Amino acid sequence: MPDLLSHAASAYLVKNIKPQSSLFGKRYFGMVLLGVFLPDIIARGTMVLFPEWTLTAQFFHTPVACFFQTVLISTFFIRKQRVRVFQALTLGWILHQTFDLAQTNLGPGFYYVLWPLYDHPLRFGLFESTDWPWVALITVLLAIVSEFFQKKNARK
Amino acid sequence: MKIINRCLKNHPFWSGWISLCLLLLGAIYFHSSIIVERFAREEVSNHNPGTEPGFFWGRLEKSPLKGHVEFKDRSGGIVRFSSSTKKSTLHAMTIVEGYLNPDRTIHILQREDHANILLKFGSSALALGFLLWKLFQIFHISKKGLRLAPRKQQ
Numbered sequence: 549m550p551d552l553l554s555h556a557a558s559a560y561l562v563k564n565i566k567p568q569s570s571l572f573g574k575r576y577f578g579m580v581l582l583g584v585f586l587p588d589i590i591a592r593g594t595m596v597l598f599p600e601w602t603l604t605a606q607f608f609h610t611p612v613a614c615f616f617q618t619v620l621i622s623t624f625f626i627r628k629q630r631v632r633v634f635q636a637l638t639l640g641w642i643l644h645q646t647f648d649l650a651q652t653n654l655g656p657g658f659y660y661v662l663w664p665l666y667d668h669p670l671r672f673g674l675f676e677s678t679d680w681p682w683v684a685l686i687t688v689l690l691a692i693v694s695e696f697f698q699k700k701n702a703r704k
Numbered sequence: 705m706k707i708i709n710r711c712l713k714n715h716p717f718w719s720g721w722i723s724l725c726l727l728l729l730g731a732i733y734f735h736s737s738i739i740v741e742r743f744a745r746e747e748v749s750n751h752n753p754g755t756e757p758g759f760f761w762g763r764l765e766k767s768p769l770k771g772h773v774e775f776k777d778r779s780g781g782i783v784r785f786s787s788s789t790k791k792s793t794l795h796a797m798t799i800v801e802g803y804l805n806p807d808r809t810i811h812i813l814q815r816e817d818h819a820n821i822l823l824k825f826g827s828s829a830l831a832l833g834f835l836l837w838k839l840f841q842i843f844h845i846s847k848k849g850l851r852l853a854p855r856k857q858q
Contacts, residue, residue: 551824551827551828551831552827552828552831552832553827553828553830553831555831556831556834556835574842574854575842575852575853575854576852577838578835578838578839578841578842578843578852579852581835581838581839582835582839585831585832585835588828589832599778602778603739603742603743604731604734604735604739606734606739607730607731607734607735608727608731610730610734612730613727613730613731616723616724616726616727616730617723617727619708619711619712619719619720619723620720620723620724620727622712622716623712623716623717623719623720623723624720624849624850625849625850625851625852626846626848626849626850626851627713627716627848627849629851629852630712630713630716631708631709631712631713633852634708634712653799653816654759654799654800654801654814654815654816655746655759655761655799655801656759660734660738663734663738664733664734664737667737667738676816677816677818678816678817678818680824681820681823684827
């Protein structure tokens with residue numbers, strides 16, 4: 549996985565592509581960020597708490613598991629906001645999965661994106677997982693620059 | 705999407721419980737359909753020496769044998785190989801591709817060291833702190849459930 553800093557930066561980049569969407573407003577953008585972190589929070593959290601279940605914890609990183617986690621979290625919100633929270637979280641974890649697919653490492657990998665339809669991990673291999681410091685630096689810089697220009701445009 | 709909207713709006717209690725049950729069932733099915741087979745293929749202790757190469761992931765540790773390091777995977781399987789590994793890569797996560805020799809050594813074809821994993825955890829912790837701060841700014845607890853509203857608008 550790229551580190552969480554890169555994932556957060558990717559959310560800001562997407563936000564600045566379509567800033568007028570209500571999902572990127574002050575109310576729901578926090579939930580998009582939570583969605584971006586969600587696959588790693590649950591999967592890595594399980595790995596830390598139960599190291600003997602490290603491989604099984606990869607299930608919580610699959611889109612199927614993310615979908616049910618999103619439904620579960622959304623049910624805790626007031627009726628009026630439930631659907632928007634669901635949409636914001638879903639956008640977040642889709643972004644996370646897309647970014648994760650871009651990296652590659654030695655071996656088959658752990659991203660079972662199409663499970664249970666397809667039993668093998670997938671990846672596009674745009675960069676090596678050991679290159680994450682450069683990926684983090686570039687995405688964070690791009691996010692800061694896009695945020696700066698977006699705020700400048702909003703002031704106009 | 706309409707079904708999800710309806711379930712979330714009208715049946716949050718059952719939507720939540722069914723999701724939780726499906727998550728647990730999914731984890732069990734994932735373990736039996738994927739992980740058991742990967743354990744058999746990718747753990748040192750399950751791998752027969754002299755057979756075709758495999759991928760193993762674990763960490764490197766100092767070996768009592770001079771000029772060697774030990775690779776310990778999560779199953780507790782230990783193999784040795786001769787290497788002049790830097791101190792920084794010891795204890796960090798490593799993925800190796802190679803085949804086992806009968807004398808508990810490994811012939812390495814490829815190796816990937818994740819030496820700066822602590823830095824990765826550090827930057828992720830920073831991002832997690834940022835997320836908590838963002839959530840603190842918008843989260844409100846009411847009798848009807850959690851509510852999102854920027855603090856300034858109150």
